[in-house]
Amino acid sequence: xxxxxxxxxxxxxxxxxxxxxxxxxxxxxxxxxxxxxxxxxxxxxxxxxxxxxxxxxxxxxxxxxxxxxxxxxxxxxxxxxxxxxxxxxxxxxxxxxxxxxxxxxxxxxxxxxxxxxxxxxxxxxxxxxxxxxxxxxxxxxxxxxxxxxxxxxxxxxxxxxxxxxxxxxxxxxxxxxxxxxxxxxxxxxxxxxxxxxxxxxxxxxxxxxxxxxxxxxxxxxxxxxxxxxxxxxxxxxxxxxxxxxxxxxxxxxxxxxxxxxxxxxxxxxxxxxxxxxxxxxxxxxxxxxxxxxxxxxxxxxxxxxxxxxxxxxxxxxxxxxxxxxxxxxxxxxxxxxxxxxxxxxxxxxxxxxxxxxxxxxxxxxxxxxxxxxxxxxxxxxxxxxxxxxxxxxxxxxxxxxxxxxxxxxxxxxxxxxxxxxxxxxxxxxxxxxxxxxxxxxxxxxxxxxxxxxxxxxxxxxxxxxx
Numbered sequence: 157x158x159x160x161x162x163x164x165x166x167x168x169x170x171x172x173x174x175x176x177x178x179x180x181x182x183x184x185x186x187x188x189x190x191x192x193x194x195x196x197x198x199x200x201x202x203x204x205x206x207x208x209x210x211x212x213x214x215x216x217x218x219x220x221x222x223x224x225x226x227x228x229x230x231x232x233x234x235x236x237x238x239x240x241x242x243x244x245x246x247x248x249x250x251x252x253x254x255x256x257x258x259x260x261x262x263x264x265x266x267x268x269x270x271x272x273x274x275x276x277x278x279x280x281x282x283x284x285x286x287x288x289x290x291x292x293x294x295x296x297x298x299x300x301x302x303x304x305x306x307x308x309x310x311x312x313x314x315x316x317x318x319x320x321x322x323x324x325x326x327x328x329x330x331x332x333x334x335x336x337x338x339x340x341x342x343x344x345x346x347x348x349x350x351x352x353x354x355x356x357x358x359x360x361x362x363x364x365x366x367x368x369x370x371x372x373x374x375x376x377x378x379x380x381x382x383x384x385x386x387x388x389x390x391x392x393x394x395x396x397x398x399x400x401x402x403x404x405x406x407x408x409x410x411x412x413x414x415x416x417x418x419x420x421x422x423x424x425x426x427x428x429x430x431x432x433x434x435x436x437x438x439x440x441x442x443x444x445x446x447x448x449x450x451x452x453x454x455x456x457x458x459x460x461x462x463x464x465x466x467x468x469x470x471x472x473x474x475x476x477x478x479x480x481x482x483x484x485x486x487x488x489x490x491x492x493x494x495x496x497x498x499x500x501x502x503x504x505x506x507x508x509x510x511x512x513x514x515x516x517x518x519x520x521x522x523x524x525x526x527x528x529x530x531x532x533x534x535x536x537x538x539x540x541x542x543x544x545x546x547x548x549x550x551x552x553x554x555x556x557x558x559x560x561x562x563x564x565x566x567x568x569x570x571x572x573x574x575x576x577x578x579x580x581x582x583x584x585x586x587x588x589x590x591x592x593x594x595x596x597x598x599x600x601x602x603x604x605x606x607x608x609x610x611x612x613x614x615x616x617x618x619x620x621x622x
């Protein structure tokens with residue numbers, strides 16, 4: 157089976173066929189850098205880092221681009237409030253962004269373009285849109301004629317007439333039509349600005365990604381991705397601008413990840429449930445956070461709660477402990493075991509289960525299920541009286557390799573593993589105190605599957621690896 161991607165443009169899964177065989181041009185909308193990223197921002201970063209990893213694992217040469225919006229109203233307002241220069245503020249939060257996403261196991265893009273580095277390109281792009289009649293200048297602003305682009309609404313699957321009542325459509329007396337959106341904004345007094353044929357100003361938000369994507373990846377790209385909230389108007393406007401400029405399809409596949417809720421409520425500052433990654437990773441292992449994010453298919457909404465994060469922690473500990481037990485047995489000079497070929501075939505079947513899951517629109521939830529299956533097989537093998545070195549190393553290599561496709565490290569220091577096991581035992585003790593016997597039994601079974609033996613002593617419960 158080849159890779160299939162759910163294309164927002166067509167609303168169906170399609171076989172992935174890149175423009176150029178063996179190569180992928182991928183653009184992901186990056187952050188507006190005026191604050192630390194919140195947990196909602198982290199989901200697309202983790203999701204598309206994983207997509208990139210799997211495409212690479214599948215043999216593709218991926219050119220991965222993700223931008224920084226380093227000038228906009230929020231940035232200017234925040235800089236003014238803090239008494240900082242815009243560039244000073246953005247540099248600080250770009251550094252913070254890299255620190256946060258690196259902790260989450262995300263690799264840097266091949267290119268991280270910034271809006272302020274492409275002002276001349278943006279101005280030139282807008283000039284062409286004006287020349288073609290798709291844009292017009294009005295009192296220092298430049299607007300895009302939305303109705304002139306025949307395909308407007310094809311991504312969000314709305315008609316132009318339905319958009320009139322949309323909440324995110326801006327109105328203004330400078331526009332010919334309420335649906336028109338800004339390509340260039342006239343500078344306000346004291347505001348950071350750049351020279352243009354229409355006077356000093358700065359670009360609108362949507363034009364930035366169209367320009368940067370084209371400058372780095374060309375007229376047509378393979379995959380354009382971002383959060384579900386960007387489908388309209390941002391990505392819709394990108395299509396209108398880019399295809400009006402080039403006369404070609406802008407992106408062949410559009411990917412959008414679902415929202416994050418906090419304890420079953422939409423995350424918002426007004427509800428006081430705004431969770432910054434910079435804060436949460438001080439209390440939760442970033443690897444656990446990543447594992448949690450990938451435990452749900454990227455297109456589905458995900459609910460962030462303490463219980464679900466604990467489940468992710470326990471699940472990751474289970475896989476890591478299996479790996480550690482394999483390494484321990486390997487060090488113990490394994491003997492020549494029986495049924496070598498049977499076990500190697502089982503490992504390969506688990507690998508196939510993983511690739512089948514990931515080929516199906518990057519289904520990381522089922523990919524993780526395949527990792528659990530592999531860990532369970534490893535635990536069964538470790539019960540065997542005689543084990544064979546090649547089987548043990550193949551188990552370890554496959555677990556490590558497939559987990560790394562998801563950006564997960566399974567090889568960690570023993571003391572960390574010990575802490576994970578201690579946490580499970582404490583959770584079981586608490587569950588028994590709370591008379592939650594179902595949870596206590598589930599943890600007991602999990603520890604058993606992880607090959608952890610519990611012993612009652614005068615000093616309390618102790619454990620050892622089987």
